[in-house]
Amino acid sequence: MITIENEYISADFAAKGAELQSLKSKKHNLEYMWSGNPEFWGKYSPVLFPVIGALKDGIYYFDGKEYQLPRHGFARDKTFKVEQLNQTEVLFTLNQDEETLKSYPFEFILQLHYKISGAELTCTCTVINPADKHLLFSYGNHPAFATPVTAGLKYNDYYLQFNNDSTLTYHKINNDLIDNETLTIVLENNILPLQHKLFYEDALVFKALKSDQISLRNTQNDHGIHYHFKDFPYFGIWAAKHADFVCLEAWCGIADGINHNQQLKDKEGIITLPPDDSWERSWSVTCF
Template identity: 55%
Template sequence: MIVSIRNEHLAIEFATKGAELKSIVGIDSSVNYMWRGDAQFWGKFSPVLFPIVGALKENTYEYQGQKYTLPRHGFARDMEFEHELISATEIAFKLKHTEETLKIYPFQFELTLCYRLRGASLQCTYQVVNPSDQTMLFSIGGHPAFAAPLHGEGTYTDYYLEFNNDDELTFHHIEDNLISDQTTTIELKDKMLPLKHELFYGDALVFKNLKSNHIRLLNTKNYKGLNFHFEGFPYFGIWAAIDADFVCLEPWCGIADGVNHNQHLTEKEGIEKLSAGETWERSWEVCCF
C-alpha cells in the first residue's frame, strides 16, 4: 500500500511494507530526489535496518545459550507496518514483535518510524520502545538511496559528496558481507568525494570514525542537490549497486559482524542496549534544493 504526505515544497510517498520511503518530489521542479528502484540493479529505495545492521557471521548469533538466525539487515524491511497519518505533513509507521519474530529475535519491541515535513526538509525519526522486563539488544540504521544524476541531468561522475568535518575518509573493507580489519584512506580535496561507480565495486564504504554529521550531494552542472544531516549515529555507510545511478547515505547505530566475531549478541560491536520500559530515539534529515 502506498501512502503520502506533502506541503508546498515536497511530495513524499511511502510503502507500508517496510515503512519504506519511496520518493521525494519537488513540487515546483518535479525532480524526484530518490532512486527509481530499478530491480535490474537494486529494487529497494530506503529500507530500515532492524534489528541488525549488515550481516551476521554465518547469519547466526547466540543469546543466552541459544542460536538464532537472522537475514542481512534484519526483518523489519520486509514486514507490513501499521500507519497513522498524524497530519498532512506527518506520518508514523509502527511495528511490534510477533510470535514469528520472537522465534528468530527473542525480544519484545515496539518500533516506530515517524516522518515529518518541515519546509523543504524531510525528517525521519526512529523510536524503539522496550515493553518487556528484560534488557533489549538491537541495532538500527537507515539506507536511503538518492538519485545521481537528478532528473537525468548530467552523469554520475558530475556528482560529488561534500563533508562538513572530514578532510580524509578511512573506510573498512567488507569481506563476505563481514567487516574486515583492512582499511583504505581517501584524501579529500576541499572535503569533497567525487562519485564514480568504481568506488563501490568492493561493496559499501563503512566508516567507524566519521567526523562529519552533515553531507551534501552536489553536482557540477546545476544547483540541484540535497543536504543530509544526522546526529548520534556512530557508524556510517556509503553504497551503490554496481554501475547504478544512485548513492546511499546510511547512518547506523550498529554494524555488521567482524570477520573474527564470536557470534555472541551481547559482545557484538555497536549493539544498543535498552533497559526495560525505556525509549530510544535517533533522527536523520534530508533538505532538498
Template identity: 60%
Template sequence: MVTLENELLKASFVLKGAELQSLKSKTADLEYIWDGNPKDWAKHSPVLFPIVGALKDNAYVYHDERYELPRHGFARDMEFELESKSANEVVFTLRSSTETKKHYPFDFTLSLIYTLKSHGLSCTYRVHNPSDTDLLFSVGGHPAFATPVSSGLSYEDYYIRFNQDEGLVINKIADNLISDEVQTITLKDKTLSLKHELFYEDALVMKSLKSNKISLQNKVNSHGLHFSFEGFPYFGIWAAKDADFICLEPWCGIADSVQHNGTLSDKEGIVILSAEESWQRSWQVDIF
C-alpha cells in the same frame, strides 16, 4: 501509498517496511529518491532492524540459544501499521510477534516517524522496550538518492561534500563482514567525487566519521541535497554496481567483524535498552 504534501514537496511511503519511496520537488518537478529499478536494486529506503549488516554465519547466540537473521534484519520486509497521520507527519509502527520471535527473542516496538519540513523530510527511528528485561538491537537508515536527479547529467558529475572530514578511514568488507584491513581516502576540499568504481568492492564503511552533515551536489546545476544526522556512530556509503544512485546510511550498529564470537551481547555497536525505556535517532534530508 501514504503521502505527505506541502506547497513545495511531496513524499510517498508504503506500509511494507514503512519505506520512503518518493521525495519530489513540486516546483522543479524533480524526484530525489531512487526509483527502485529491480535490474540494479529493488528498494528505495529500507530500515535496517534489528541488525545492521550481516551476522557471521548469518546467526547469533543469545542466552545459549542460536538464532538466524538475514543481512540487515527483517523489518524492511514486514508490514507496518499506520499508527497516525497528520498534515505534515506520519507514524508507522512494527511490534514484536510470534513470527519475529522465531528469529529474535525480544519484545519491541519500532516506530518510523516521518515529518515533512518546508524544504525537506526528517526520519526518526524510535524503539521502545515494553518488557522487563533488556532489549538488544541495532538500527540504521539506507536511503537511496537518484544520481542524476535531472536529465543531461552523468554519475561522474556528482560529488559528496563533508562538513568536517578531510579524509575517510574505510573499514574494508570481506564476505559481508568487517575485516581488519583499512583504507584511507584523502578528500580534496572535504569532497569525494562519485564514480561507480568506488563501490565495486561493496560499501564504504566508516567507524570514525566526524561529519554530521553531507551534501550531494553536482558540477552542472544547482540541484542537490543536504543530509544531516546526529548520534549515529557508524556510516556507510553504497551503490549497486554501475547503478545511478547513492545510499547515505547512518547506522547505530555494524556488521559482525570476521573475528566475532557470535554472542549478541558482545557484538560491536549493539544497543542495550533497559526495560520500559525508549530510544530514538533521526536523520533529515533537505533538497534544493
C-alpha cells in the same frame, strides 16, 4: 502508497517496511529518490532493524541459543501499522509477532515518524522496550538518492561534500563482514567525487566520521540534497554496481567483524535498552 506533502515537497511511503519511496520537489519538479529498478536493486530506503549488515555465518547466540537473521534484519520486509497520518506527518509502528520471536527473542515497539517542514523531510526512529528484560538491537537507515536527479547529467557529475572531514578512513568488507584492514581517501575541499568503481568491492564503511552532514551535489547545476545525521557512530556509503544512485546510511550498529564471537551481547555497536525505557535518533534530508 501513503503521501505527505506541503507547498515545497512531497514524500511517498509504502506500509511494507515503512519505506520512503519518493521524495519530490514541487518547486523544481524533481525526484530525489532512486527509481527502485530491480535490475540493479529493488529497494528505495529500507529500515535496518534489529541488525545492520550481515551476521557471521548468518547466526548469533543469545542466552545459549542459536538464532538466524537475514542481512539488515527483518523490519524492511514487515508491514508496519499506520498509527497517525495528516498532511505533513505519518507515524509507522512495528511490534514483535510469532514470526519475529523465532529469530529474535525480544518484545519491541519500533516507531518511525516522518515529518516534512519547508523543503526538509525528517525521520525520527523511536525504539521502546515494553518487556521486563533488556532489549538488544541495532538501527540504521539506507536511503538511495538518484544520481542524476536532472536529465542530461552523468554519475560522474556528482560528488559528496562532507561538512567536517578532509580524509576518509574506511573498513573493507570481506565476505559481507567488516575487515580489520582500512583504506584512506584524501579529499580535496572535503569532496568525494562519485565514480561507479568506488563500490565495486561493496560499501565504504566508516567508524569515525567527524561529519554530521553530507551534501549530494553536482558540477552542472545547483540541485541536490543535504543529508543530516547526529549521534550515529557508524556510516556506510554504497551503490549497486553501475546503478545510478548512492546510498547514504547512518547507522547505530554495524555488521559483524570477521573475528566476532557471534554472541549478540558482544556485537559491536549493539544497543542495550533497559525494561520500560525508550531510545531515539533522527536523520533528515533537505532538497534544493
